[in-house]
Amino acid sequence: MSVPERIPPWAESLALFLQSEPGLEAVKLDREARTVSVATLGEIDEAQLRVHLREVLAEVDADGAPSIDQTVNLPGGVRVEHRGTSTELRSPTCDTSPRFWKWREFAWPEPSTEAEDGDQHDHEEHDWRFLAGLAATCGVLGIASWLLSENLGELSGGALILAIGALVAGGWDAAVDSWKNIRRRKLDIHFLMLAVAIGAVFIGAWNEAIILLFLFSAAGAMEAYALERTHRAVDALLQSAPKHATRVDAAGHEVQVPVEELVISDHVAVKPGDAYPADGVVLSGSSASDEATLTGESVPVEKSAGDLVFSGTLNLWGAVVFEVQRLPAESTLQKIIRLIQTAQKLRAPSERFTDKFGGRYTLVALGGCGAMFLFWWLGLGLPPLISDGATASAFYRTMTLLVVLSPCALVLSIPSAILAAIAWGARHGVLFRGGGAIEKLADVSMVALDKTGTLTTGELKVLRYESLPRGREEEVMRLAHALEANSQHPIARAIVKDARQRGLTGPEVTDFSSITGRGVRGRVGNTRIVLGRRELLLEGPLAGWVNQLPPASPDLAEVWLVGEDLVGRVLLQDELRAESAGVLADLKSMRLHLAMLTGDRRQTAESVAREIGLDDVRAGLSPEEKVTAITELRNRHGRVAMVGDGVNDAPCLAAADVSIAMGARGSDAALEQAEVVLMEDRIENVLAAIRLSRRAKVVIRQNLALSLSVVVVMTIMAVVGQVPLGLGVAAHEGSTVVVCLNSLRLLWRTG
Numbered sequence: 001m002s003v004p005e006r007i008p009p010w011a012e013s014l015a016l017f018l019q020s021e022p023g024l025e026a027v028k029l030d031r032e033a034r035t036v037s038v039a040t041l042g043e044i045d046e047a048q049l050r051v052h053l054r055e056v057l058a059e060v061d062a063d064g065a066p067s068i069d070q071t072v073n074l075p076g077g078v079r080v081e082h083r084g085t086s087t088e089l090r091s092p093t094c095d096t097s098p099r100f101w102k103w104r105e106f107a108w109p110e111p112s113t114e115a116e117d118g119d120q121h122d123h124e125e126h127d128w129r130f131l132a133g134l135a136a137t138c139g140v141l142g143i144a145s146w147l148l149s150e151n152l153g154e155l156s157g158g159a160l161i162l163a164i165g166a167l168v169a170g171g172w173d174a175a176v177d178s179w180k181n182i183r184r185r186k187l188d189i190h191f192l193m194l195a196v197a198i199g200a201v202f203i204g205a206w207n208e209a210i211i212l213l214f215l216f217s218a219a220g221a222m223e224a225y226a227l228e229r230t231h232r233a234v235d236a237l238l239q240s241a242p243k244h245a246t247r248v249d250a251a252g253h254e255v256q257v258p259v260e261e262l263v264i265s266d267h268v269a270v271k272p273g274d275a276y277p278a279d280g281v282v283l284s285g286s287s288a289s290d291e292a293t294l295t296g297e298s299v300p301v302e303k304s305a306g307d308l309v310f311s312g313t314l315n316l317w318g319a320v321v322f323e324v325q326r327l328p329a330e331s332t333l334q335k336i337i338r339l340i341q342t343a344q345k346l347r348a349p350s351e352r353f354t355d356k357f358g359g360r361y362t363l364v365a366l367g368g369c370g371a372m373f374l375f376w377w378l379g380l381g382l383p384p385l386i387s388d389g390a391t392a393s394a395f396y397r398t399m400t401l402l403v404v405l406s407p408c409a410l411v412l413s414i415p416s417a418i419l420a421a422i423a424w425g426a427r428h429g430v431l432f433r434g435g436g437a438i439e440k441l442a443d444v445s446m447v448a449l450d451k452t453g454t455l456t457t458g459e460l461k462v463l464r465y466e467s468l469p470r471g472r473e474e475e476v477m478r479l480a481h482a483l484e485a486n487s488q489h490p491i492a493r494a495i496v497k498d499a500r501q502r503g504l505t506g507p508e509v510t511d512f513s514s515i516t517g518r519g520v521r522g523r524v525g526n527t528r529i530v531l532g533r534r535e536l537l538l539e540g541p542l543a544g545w546v547n548q549l550p551p552a553s554p555d556l557a558e559v560w561l562v563g564e565d566l567v568g569r570v571l572l573q574d575e576l577r578a579e580s581a582g583v584l585a586d587l588k589s590m591r592l593h594l595a596m597l598t599g600d601r602r603q604t605a606e607s608v609a610r611e612i613g614l615d616d617v618r619a620g621l622s623p624e625e626k627v628t629a630i631t632e633l634r635n636r637h638g639r640v641a642m643v644g645d646g647v648n649d650a651p652c653l654a655a656a657d658v659s660i661a662m663g664a665r666g667s668d669a670a671l672e673q674a675e676v677v678l679m680e681d682r683i684e685n686v687l688a689a690i691r692l693s694r695r696a697k698v699v700i701r702q703n704l705a706l707s708l709s710v711v712v713v714m715t716i717m718a719v720v721g722q723v724p725l726g727l728g729v730a731a732h733e734g735s736t737v738v739v740c741l742n743s744l745r746l747l748w749r750t751g
Contacts, residue, residue, distance in 0.1 A: 010056050014052075015074050023040050025041050030085060031085045040101065041102070138217055142162075142170075142214060145162035170213025174190040174220075196403050200212065203393065218733070242259060243258065246269045246270070259277040262277065263324065267322070273314070277328060278311050280325045281309070282320050283320075284320065286303065286305075291313045366402075399725060404718050409710065409732075412743075413706075416740055417703060424746055424747055430677075437675040440658045444657065446637035446641070447595075447686075449594070449642075450643065451596055451598035451600055451605055456577060456580075457577055460572040461572060465569075472566060477570075479506065487520055509522040515536065528563070530561070531562075536560070552571055581611070581613055583687050585613065594614060596608075596616065597630075601620060602619040626651065626652035660676040660678065710731055
């Protein structure tokens with residue numbers, strides 16, 4: 001029986017953190033794939049989680065982990081399980097809880113030294129203009145060197161200096177990246193390119209070496225340009241965040257302060273044209289807000305007392321005072337920025353494969369080319385280093401083979417498309433939590449939708465007014481508006497909104513009071529008016545008469561109004577989104593199966609389903625029953641995407657293969673749990689997200705097909721025949737440029 005190895009200190013530290021963070025249920029580390037996943041149940045302090053994970057992962061890189069498979073239960077009930085290169089820590093829980101966990105993946109930071117931290121030369125962080133300048137310098141000096149050598153008949157003197165300058169400019173970025181990776185004991189495609197260029201110079205093929213590095217540096221500039229385009233969405237959000245705020249003290253004095261000094265409950269004044277410095281609720285004033293940077297919605301949103309405002313959105317025309325409800329660092333804007341930044345760093349499963357593939361492939365390519373050099377030299381008797389007339393040397397052919405084997409285009413095929421898709425989505429209010437969400441969403445065959453807040457707006461709308469005796473419906477409307485103008489209940493908001501749209505105003509109400517959970521009452525002139533639920537009327541003299549009235553339809557809500565000589569009621573209905581039917585029809589045309597999962601009554605759900613053309617309706621479901629329904633749909637149709645509001649539907653969102661949250665303005669649960677967040681409360685964005693993911697999948701396939709075919713065809717030609725080094729360079733780097741350009745198409749169109 002083997003003796004369990006000691007539990008490393010980082011595991012004990014992580015176990016203590018699991019116990020101290022109620023929303024964190026499990027952590028899984030894969031040291032070979034360099035991924036870290038966390039399981040959450042509810043909300044967690046993401047900032048604290050990131051800090052702690054970074055500290056732990058640094059310890060893991062330094063200390064490693066047990067080399068044998070073992071499972072250990074630590075004090076407090078945390079279970080630590082080691083399997084190969086994977087370690088999972090799980091807090092004590094019941095058997096059913098893991099079904100509701102939401103797994104998320106975080107980027108594993110690369111180990112670095114202080115020197116490296118102070119000298120950031122990551123390829124993706126270089127400005128594309130700098131890289132383009134290097135490529136242009138390489139091209140200009142290379143052409144000048146070629147022209148001068150043609151006139152002189154040889155490469156010497158000034159032509160040689162120009163050629164060296166071209167090689168330095170073209171290979172500068174690759175040399176910096178290669179040196180950084182060599183210090184980490186890693187090799188990549190940059191090293192391959194430098195090796196080929198140096199080999200070409202060694203055999204006298206200066207022009208081919210310059211062409212290779214020119215195209216390679218130009219492709220690098222193209223890649224950096226694509227990355228910068230994907231980061232512009234975050235940059236726009238960062239720029240929209242104001243740096244100062246006008247705080248209003250108790251005496252009404254206005255003081256200009258940095259936004260970092262704002263605290264919850266501060267009163268802040270915002271003038272026309274200024275951006276809101278934090279999330280809050282309007283106390284006084286009225287205006288309209290431009291929320292395009294946050295949600296993609298171009299239509300201004302009206303704001304008055306009681307309405308929510310969001311950090312970074314623009315106050316258009318009126319002066320308002322609002323109360324801070326969230327610190328600027330925890331505002332919706334900052335959460336979205338962190339979400340996009342995390343998504344751009346996370347790797348999709350196929351991306352992780354190409355990341356690992358690049359380093360291993362480099363070693364295989366070097367070994368294979370070395371073997372072919374020996375075969376051509378010793379096996380076929382070709383000149384080893386110097387070409388003999390029309391016969392290329394073994395070394396020349398080896399350099400050509402090394403060029404065509406370099407997988408630049410293949411490595412860029414997936415991440416370039418994923419990042420472009422994330423950028424397009426961020427600009428249009430569709431946020432993906434990493435490339436994995438894009439890949440999975442492209443493969444869904446079943447879309448399950450919640451009713452309230454998804455297919456409907458979640459807001460009640462007045463359907464009609466009724467009066468007894470008939471003909472006094474407008475009077476019922478005015479009296480209902482007068483009473484409900486003093487209430488914030490959803491029914492009250494619907495009645496007031498309807499009256500305003502009709503241009504009606506109610507009479508003045510005195511002696512207003514609320515009857516908790518049942519209704520409101522007040523006096524209009526000398527007449528006492530009561531408005532509320534049917535149950536409120538059962539206690540008065542009208543009880544026998546009310547019992548004889550037919551109830552409202554199951555899909556409607558009702559409130560009754562009673563005066564001295566007037567009885568009436570207001571019928572309301574959850575407002576169906578006007579776009580729901582069209583979106584569902586488009587989803588059906590994409591050969592997707594659709595189903596409604598709702599906790600509402602069957603009659604209500606079926607009424608909505610008939611109106612929007614939905615056949616599969618599952619009503620009256622509890623949260624647990626929704627999870628069961630998701631499992632059943634998966635077994636019947638395959639991968640399932642669930643669309644909900646991100647709060648009430650958390651269990652079934654967690655159970656689905658892809659979770660999509662509607663209406664994420666101010667919804668922490670949606671930002672925390674969903675893999676796809678629709679920042680604007682529009683169901684059309686579900687369609688946009690699926691189309692975008694499918695488009696990205698097509699682009700990825702095109703990129704892979706192009707890059708693989710070029711490598712395979714050119715490799716065969718280089719092995720069985722004689723391929724000029726220049727042709728190999730053009731084919732290799734040309735495919736890399738085409739792959740980048742093809743991915744950039746996702747920034748402008750999705751269909």
